[in-house]
Each structure stands twice: as structure tokens, then as C-alpha cells.
Amino acid sequence: MIEIRFHGRGGQGAVTAANILAIAAFKEGKDVQAFPYFGVERRGAPVTAFTKIDDKPVRIKSQIYEPDYVVVLDSSLLKAVNVTQGLKNGGTVIINADKKPEDIKGVQGKIATVDATAIAVKHGLGSKEAPIVNTAILGAFAKATDVVKLESIVESIMDSAPAKKKENAEAAKEAYDNTLIGGR
Amino acid sequence: MAKLTIPREEYMFPGHMGCLGCGGVLAMRYVLKALGKRTIVSVPACCWAIMSGIFPNSCLSVPMVNTAFETTGASVSGIRAALDALGIKDVNVLGWAGDGGTLDIGIQALSGAVERGHDIIYVCYDNEAYMNTGIQRSSGTPEGAWTTTTPVGKTKAWKKGPKKNMVEIMVAHKIPYTATAAISYPEDLIKKVTKAKNIYGPKYIHIFSPCPTGWRMPPGKSVEIARLAVQTCAFPLYEIENGVYNITKKPKKKPLKDYLQMQGRFRHLPEEEIQKMQKDVDREWEILLKKEEFTKSL
């Protein structure tokens, strides 16, 4: 079973990201599960979401403590939350940051980065103060891992993105093309 | 060098869980500036129950208790009765609930509390929908508004029917003091809360508290939208003392459209609906002017 943990803030679309990823894997014939963990439904407050993907039915109903991949929708969380807690060795961390992977300090594991915020703002996703970066970061996820293909993510976006389906799909593709993958 | 127009003392700490630009936070900050340290706050399920702090942190420097959704009126009755029984004097007992907790699920306990005449101040911070659970319609939601349970769609399913007028319901209870206030006029708000503080018996204050998240508008516009609400007479500022109406802000009326168009929750409204709403606002304003004139003449 592949376990992916999303870290974001309320309003950035972390929960939707987990769902879109699950649907994308489902389209590739996998069994999936996606669910959030937050106490406070507040714009800005830390939110965690989980996606589980497997060939056989996914039955475990608990949070993910040893993720294969971690997706960070907001790099300011790196200071507030230990996002890589329990990350399996060899696991990859996909971070929304306008920095090269090598310049990300304090995060172990293989790192991939993309400036999802800039891409989201460019495609008019959310507002300048509160951009919605989830579809962009999923493009980066497709690039940095072999869990799902970009086409499945785009298809899933077209199905379930609540609004601006085309712009969201574009954002995912653009992120895919601009994702930088670190060496370690 | 300007002088401050509101008391400087703060009873609220930074670091609460309010959303960016939350009107309800400003409402509490101002009310406590008027009431001061010797205040006990009873808060039911609502945004304030969460943003006041997650264990082990509180964002107020006064005692606060979280209670069940329906119970604010009963909870403040219990606090006042206990203070009287224990002979503890000059403590303000403040019931603090949202529009849902006041106009819907909590109306029974509130009506009971004020009818019994307990010496309490009840504030409804009105953000016009169930915001803590993610913007569902309440009876405080204005006509025409989008919410997640009035999602417009193809059938024009925006919120139908007028906003429930809680102030008039409180006036019908013949309580000594009722007032409306808005976070855009903190001086007016604080003056009214101070007046309420010095009146014995049940007092009700309805505070217009914009919610940028729920009204689909930029957080920076909270105060401005609350100002526009008053200037367009969508939310008039007035007080009723023992049945006598007194309007505390008589603006040069701006068109309602100025107020509506800044908010995503009204963006779907066709022109004729806006015109209808403009007529309603005009008519209500005329009624209010007449009430003031009439009750002052008695």
C-alpha cells in the first residue's frame, strides 16, 4: 500500500488534493482511500489529509504515520509542523516553494519543489492573499513520483474540481513541467 | 498626535483561531473594552467556541465557558443566579453567541432568560450564517444570499425570505435595553455596551460582524463592508430604551448595490432582485424613522 500525507492550511485545498489524487489512482484501477484530519475548519490553520492507494482493498482506517510520500502545500508549515515525521527512508517530499530542492533546509528525504503558489496565482486559482495550490502541487507529485500518471490527475481534476476546471488542469500540467527533483 | 477614540485596555490576546479579517473577533475585542475585567463570558457552539482557543490556550483575559448550542440564555441565568447566591457583586455576565445560536437553536433559552429578567448582557455577533460549520444558511442569512445550503444553482435557490429581526423580537419582550451595533463604528458600539452595563436587567445587543470567508470577499474589506451596511441602511444602527427608539447613525443613504457587489455571496443576483431588495431596505428604514419619531413623541 502506498501512503501519501498532505500538509496544508485551511483554504489551500489540501483535502481536495487528497481526494483528486485518490480518484486519479482509482482511474488507474487501484483501490483508494482519502480523508482529512483537522480540528479547526479555519482558513490558515494547519490541515492534514491522507491518500492511500493499493492493488487490494484499502481497509485500515487510521491516520498515516509512515508515509511513502509527503506533500507540503505551504512551505511556511516547515517551521510549524514536522512534516516528514515517520517518512519511510527513500520517501519523497514534494514542497510548494520557489526554491531549488538543495536550498530547502531542515527536511530529510528526497525533495521535489515547484512554485505552486505562483502557478496558482497565474491561473487565477483562489485570491492573491489565499491562492489555491492543490492542483498545481498534484502536477508536481505526478512528476516526482511514479504513483499516478499526469493524465489521470488531469482527468480527475476535470471530474471533480469544483470550479475553473480548465485552469486547474493547466496549473497541474505547468507544475509538472517545472518541478525540480533533488538528488539526495 | 491623535487621542484614542476607544479604550486602550485589551482583554484579548493575539494568536486566536479567528479567520483572517474576522468581524466576530473585533466585536468581542470592543465589547470587552466596554465591560472590562470583571466579566464572565458564556459561549455556545459557534466560531467563538473554537477561535477562543484550543486546549490549553485561551485568547481572553476574562473567565469564559463553552456551553451546549441551545443554552446561552440558560447558562447566563445560571451564572447570575450563582453570583447572587454567593453574594458576588459587580460582575458582568455576558452571553456571547452567533446568529444561529441566537435566532435559531438558542432562541428559546434566550427568550426565557430575558423574560425572567436576569441581569445579563446578551450579545449576538451576527455573521449571517452558520460559519463555524462552513457557511450554512441560518434565519439570520439575508434574503438573496448564497450559502452552502442555499447554493443558487439553476433554480435560483439563494436564500429566500427576510432575515429574522431578532431586535424586534427582543423589544417585544419589553426588556430595558436593546441595540444594534457594527464593528465599523466601535465608538458607537462601546457607548451602547457601556450604557447596557449600567442598566439592571436583561440587555440585548446585536452586532454586525462580517465574515470574509463566508461572504466570499477579501479579508481586508471586513470593516469597510460593515460601514457600507450602515451607510446603505442595510443594517441600521439604533437603540431601544424601555420602548423608545433612537437611531444613532443617520447616513446619507448610499445605494444598496454598493454594499452587495463587494460580496461574492450576492454576485449571482439579477438586477430586478437587487431593485426589490433596495425597496425593502428603503421601506424598513422609513418604518424605523417613524418608530423613532412616534415612540419619542409618547
Place this chain on the structure above:
Amino acid sequence: MVKSVITGNYASSYGAKLARAQVIAAYPITPQTSVVEKIAEFVAEGTMDTQYIKVESEHSAMAACITASQTGARTFTATSAHGLTLMHEMLIWASGARTPVVMTNINRAMAPPWSVWADHLDSVAQRDTGWIQYYCESNQEVLDTIITAYKVSESREIMLPSMLTLDAFYLSHTYETVDIPDQDKVDKFLPPFDPLYKFDVEDPHLFGSLSFPHQFYMEWRYQIALSMERARDKILEIDKEFESMFGRSHGGLLDLYRCDGAEVVLIAAGTMASTIREVVDQLRDEGEKVGLARLRVFRPFPAKEIRELAEKIDVLGVLDRSYSFGYGGAFFAEIGGALYNHPDKPVLKNYVVGIGGRDVTPNTVRGIFENALSLQDRGLDKEIEWIELKEGGE
């Protein structure tokens, strides 16, 4: 000490008065009304110094009691049936907030159909709310239990609310001789309410805020569980203390009557127990080895006492004046559970009786005993039997 003849309702009002309840918030409901009327009389006559809030609903009654208790006042209320079940949310709130509210509940049947007569479902259905539960057999016990309940509930290591129940009409409206103790003696027995935490403008806290799953919600619930366990000994300790001062005990958790040498024992709660005492004496005179175990405290559940009783007898008949649909009587279920891991188990049978206030006469009891006695040699016939049920059909 004044001996008088009063109803269970009045005994409850006197209990609240003697315990100096400082805030009372109550809403009228048949058959509880004379409890709150009597209190209103005390207040009007100036013989009781209390803040009496005539709330607009039972839900508000409990809500007001909780915050009054959190402010530091001793609180009391009384209700019944639909009033109690309307309070359900707030009952859980009261124990969660660790407010030692004391409440009288008149056991009355739930509608529809309407019924104002004795039935235990209303309070039995509140067994999971974290309230200590006493089931009273006499008006004297009602009065005494209010006073002892405060002492148990308000002790620092308990801090849990208590409800004491009395059967509709069989106690609430039944006049019995009751000794009303002197106020100064009760004041010596019951010290003023002094909670560790309360609202204090000089020491502000936020009570009851959100706790994440990974924080301490589970630990707070465990603290309540521990307090409820500690309540077992506390109830016994304070029952003895009360007996030494007032010369009366009401049998602690499980009130045994002629169980020494008994082979067949009935367990029952409330006023049925009095009738059973009468029949036990008759049957003992006829040479039958029978006894009564009165379930006085249902929460905390007296599992130890029940096991000690069970190992000495052949047949244990459990009388339930309520029924959990799809299972059986609640007392029967819990007693069975308590005996499951116990080596010597008697035959255990559930007699569902007196539902909706149906009269439990000496003949009813005698019939139950005859059935129970017959099980000694032939073993269990039917696990659950509804007694004096009108079948019709022919």
C-alpha cells in the same frame, strides 16, 4: 428532628432545603410538580435562601445548573421522564464539566402512549451519562439520599453529578412517615460546596474548550471513569457516616434483606422492593429460603456485591421495570455481565414487570417467587419473561 407524614416529592424539597441548595433551576412536569411548588413555598415564606430560576425547559434547567455550579454554587433540580430525556445532552455535559449537580428524578413511563405512572426506562436510559444513580425505596431514603448525594458528589476525588430516582406516585405522591433532621445537624454533616475550579475574574480560565484526539479527551474521560470507581467506597463511607449521626442507613449499594441462607433471591429497584420484603417474610414463614437484594445504586454498578451474593444462591431473579428492546431488562443484562467471569453462577432469569406503572402486588411477587423456586430443580425455563402480560388472542 421532626417526624411527619409527607410525600416523596416533599421529602425531596426538604432534602434540597436542608442541603442548602443555593441555585435551583427547574421546570414543572407531572408527577414532579409538587417538588418545585414546595420549594417555591419555602422561598416565598423566607425559610429557604436560594436563587430559584423558573426556567422555560428542562434542557435549560440542567444548563443553568451546570454554569451555576461552575460559578461555585450548590445546585439542585428535579424532573421526570420526558424532562429527564430532554436533558440527556446536558447530563453528559454536567459530568464532562465535573459539576456535582444533584437531581431528583421521578421514574415515569415514556410516551407514546402517554403514561404518568412508574417505569424505570427514563433513568436507566441515562446510565452512560456519567451520573451516579440512586434508586430510592422510601420517602425517608429520598430525603436522606439528597443530603448524602451532595457529600459524595462534591468530594474532591469524585466531583460527579448524582441523580436519585423515586417511583411515580408510589413514592412521589405517597404520604409516609419521614424524620426531617434538624438543619444544624445537617450543616455539621454537609460542609459548604467548595470546588477546586470555578469562574473567577481574578483567575480567568476557559472552561470546556476543544481538545484534539491526540491531546487529552480520552484522559479526561478516564478521570471520570476513575472517579466513578472511587464513588463505590465513597458512597459506603458516607452512608456509614450518615448512620452514625442520624441513626439510619439505606443499605449502601446493594441493600440485602434476609439473603443469609437464602437459595432464591430476587433483585429489584424502587418501591417494588418494599412489597418483596413483605412476601419474603411470608415465604420464609412457610419455610422457603428466599431473600431480596435491592439494587439501590445502579451507577456505579455494584458488581462485587452481586458476585458475593450470587455465589451463595441457586436462583437469582432480576426484576426490571424497564426493557431494552432487542436485548432484555437493563439490570438483567448488566448483572449477567457481572457474573460472566464468576466461577459459581446461579440460574439467572429476567422478570420484566410493572411497565408503565402496572401494579406489582404481593401476588405478582409471590408468582415470581414460585417460578424462581421451581427453577432450583428443573433449571431455567425462559430467560426473559414479561409478568402479568395481557396476551389476548383466544
Place this chain on the structure above:
Amino acid sequence: MFKGYKDLPEVPMTWDTTFVNITGSWRTVKPVLDPEKCTKCYICWKFCPEVAIIIDEELKEVPKIDYDHCKGCAICANECPKKAIEMVVESMEE
């Protein structure tokens, strides 16, 4: 501070203030105040929902913004009569 049920107060209540919550990390844009334009009218202080604008004792100084707590809601920028506060996109400093 609390590790388990043995050291928890049995009444669920708070023990600290929210001042410890660094909500500044919520923002994506932050207010920057230009002292030249500021006339010390303190309207920004008046309308700040985070109590994150600090004014001095004698009300003589330009107000300071508590970036630990400011969420970047932009009310101050919107209300400032002199447009002395500009919302700047939060740069990725460490």
C-alpha cells in the same frame, strides 16, 4: 506541560493564553507600514482583529506590527486614511 490523566486538571480548562500561537505563519501577504506617511492616528490599531498592532505608551510613535501574530488580513491597509500600509507578498525567508 500535561502528559497524562495523572497531571491533568480533572476539569477540562485552559492554563495558558493563545499568545504562544504563532499565527503569523498563516499569512501569504504582510502589511508594511511606511513611517513617512503615518500620521499616528492609530486607526490601524483600532481595527486590527489580531491585537497585533502595538502602540507606545505616550501615543507618539509610529505603530509597530507584531509579525508573530499578524495574519495578513489587510484590514489595516484598507482602513489607513493615509494609505501608509502596503500589503507585500510574503517572501520565503527562513
